[in-house]
Structure formats: structure tokens, C-alpha cells
Amino acid sequence: MPNNTKPTYNFTNKTALITGAGGGMGEQICLSLESFGAKVYGVDLKNKPSVYTGKNITYFQEDITDYKAIDSIFDEISNESGKLDYLGNVAGVLLFEKDKSLVDIDMDIYDKVIDINLKASTYMARKSIPLMLKSDSGSMVHFSSVQAYRGDPLPQDAYSQSKAAILNLSKSVAMQFANRNIRSNTIVPGMTMTPLQKRWENDSESKEKMANFIPLKRLGTPNDMADGVLFLFSDASSFITGTELIIDGGILLH
Ligand SMILES: NC(=O)c1ccc[n+]([C@@H]2O[C@H](COP(=O)([O-])OP(=O)(O)OC[C@H]3O[C@@H](n4cnc5c(N)ncnc54)[C@H](O)[C@@H]3O)[C@@H](O)[C@H]2O)c1
Incomplete structure (x- = not known):
């Protein structure tokens, strides 16, 4: 893997809040940020990663759809750090067997996916803005999916719709707060090996087939995503807002 020419960053005195911090991508994003000096806050339903x-x-072990719990997290960040520089809206669910076509899906399942993937991300952004306005600067990165751009013969309509809406959440924040130097961008991951794709863990045949379909001939890694997030948080992207960084090995080229 061509990881020998990575940039380094200085995130000293920067404060970041990352949702999905107990998952594959979120964990790597927290570790990478911390390794470059950031003070990191992570939230996830799962136990704290060792x-x-x-x-x-x-680390806060909380449900991001529990807005009272989220309010307390922001209170703690405000009391301890007094500001927030970065928000990573990484948490998300793909309910494989239950997320189906709009004509079949149980609407409670639909609501659950929208609540986690879209509404909670919106609430996290809403709570972050006042803390970012304190220093007239900030950068948000929201996680969509290549599914936001596609129809699918085997649809997961709640997931795809939630991920498409994330594109607009990001653009709207970008437009509204650009004059206060708050940037907002979206990462659009392709197939990446994390716990979310655990159905493939022991299925090397499917993994190989997918890797062969991807123009760059491999599946994504949490590090691929963390690299994109660090760039979009950093001043190296200071003139970039309201856009998408597709990190998919070229799969959308098909
Ligand atoms: N892995 C992929 O192939 C892929 C592809 C496209 C997009 N994505 C997106 O990337 C993001 C990160 O996914 P990942 O691959 O690291 O998955 P993951 O399952 O490893 O991590 C997601 C994390 O979100 C957490 N989470 C879910 N619901 C929550 C809730 N209500 N409150 C708090 N935490 C909650 C989970 O506990 C989990 O740790 C997700 O938004 C996902 O939709 C992933």
C-alpha cells in the first residue's frame, strides 16, 4: 500500500469531536488526529476501544440520537476546552437484512436509519456551530457513501437516502457559515473493510471479486478515510468548502 509519502500535520491546541469513534473509520480518525497533537473527543454506542x-x-459511550446525552457532551467540551475546531460526523448504520426497497421497508426501520444517519448528524452540526463561532473558525466532515449517487437493483433505500441528504446538510452548513470561516465538506467512501462490512470478514471470494471490480484493485481501509479527514480538517484545505471528496478507489467511474 502506497503509504510512505504521507503528509504530517500540527493539530496542537485543536479540539475535535468524532462520532462513530468505536467503529472502524472513527477509531482510525481519532488515533490519527491524536497522533498529530489534537485533543480528541469520541462518541459511540460501543465500549471504549482499548x-x-x-x-x-x-470517550463517551452514548447514543447520538439521545439529544440530552449529546447536550451533556457539548457542555463538557465547552467547559473543558472552551471551543471546538473539528466535527467528524462518522457514525452510521447500514441495517443489511432490514433496509430494503421503499415498497417493502418497515417504516420503523426507515425512521431508525434516518434518525441515526441524518438527524443525529444534523444535531451534531447544530451543536458544534456555536462552539466554532467562538473562535470564528472550524471544519466539519460528514460521512456519506457512494450509494448516495446510485440506484441499486438490491436497494437499501433508507441508507441511500440518508447518505444523499448528508451531501446537502454539508453544503447548507458550508453556505450559511462560510462568512464565519466555518467549512463543511463530505467524504464519500466506497467499499471499506471495517466492522460495518463484517459479513465479508471470512468471505475472501467476495472480497476478491469486489477488489477486482474497483479500478485501483483493492478495498478501502480506515486509514484511507482518516487521510481524507485530516486533510479536510487542516489548513491545507482552507479554500475548500461545500464539496465532496470521493474516496472509493475509482468505483464510481464504472
Ligand atoms: N465501510 C464501508 O464500506 C462504508 C462505505 C460507505 C460509507 N460508509 C460510512 O462510513 C461511516 C463509518 O463507517 P464504518 O465503516 O467505520 O462502520 P462501523 O460500523 O465500523 O462504524 C460505525 C460506528 O457508528 C456507531 N453508531 C451507530 N449508531 C450509533 C448511535 N446511535 N450512537 C452512537 N454511535 C453509533 C457504531 O457503534 C459503529 O461503531 C458510516 O457513516 C458509514 O455509513 C462506510
């Missing part, structure tokens, strides 16, 4: 031990990462 790799966080001894690191400058404060």
Missing part, C-alpha cells in the same frame, strides 16, 4: 488507553482521547 487502543485509546493512555491517549489524549475522551
